[in-house]
Amino acid sequence: MTEAQASRLDPVFHALSDATRRRMLHDLARGERTVSELAEPFSMSLQAASKHIKVLEGAGLIRRQVLGRTHKCRLEPAPLANAFQWLGFYEQFWTARLDALDALLRAEDARKSRSPRKRR
Template sequence: MTTASSLDRTFTALADPTRRAILARLAEGPRNVGDLARPFDMSLPAVSRHLSVLEGAGLIRRERRAQERVCSLAPGGLEDAAQWVERMRAFWEARFDALERHLNETKGKGGRHGRRRR
């Protein structure tokens, strides 16, 4: 079961463009922290804080290999968020379909859309 706090952590992590860029780079394969930090104009500790947020949200994994820390995408890290988004998409799609049917029925009866003019 997905908790609100786990979804909050996921969406908070995804809200930052730097963290999304880090995830995009990790989609190409595992990387060490130095490689991940290279394209960003920020300190290694700042990148490490971003990685901590991503790890706390369950989106990445960090492991120590010899003298370096290697990051990779966590399998299924976005699964809960994807399921939530799909439920919301289905909800709104059903509502818009109902609205479209209503508007088409009203149009077929010669009704007008929008406000009445006085």
């Protein structure tokens, strides 16, 4: 990952740190949505929702197309890919831990097989 991409992770992870914005992204995964449509599921003012949308836009997670008085928003996946890639570096740690657990369970299984009073 380049330095420029890494520095843009700040606003991306910040945008993702709010459940409202994550729900909006999930909604946008189903297709384009207007600002009103994105705001509708939430019990907050349209203005508050509009701020959330601007945070997502500022992080590059969505783009908007103004059509008359409505704004169509669509998902922009590239920054999510960057975040995913950053997290991917740590995959070795959780898979290592799962491998260890797996090994432990296999060893336990083998032990039970040698004294087969009650196989699972």
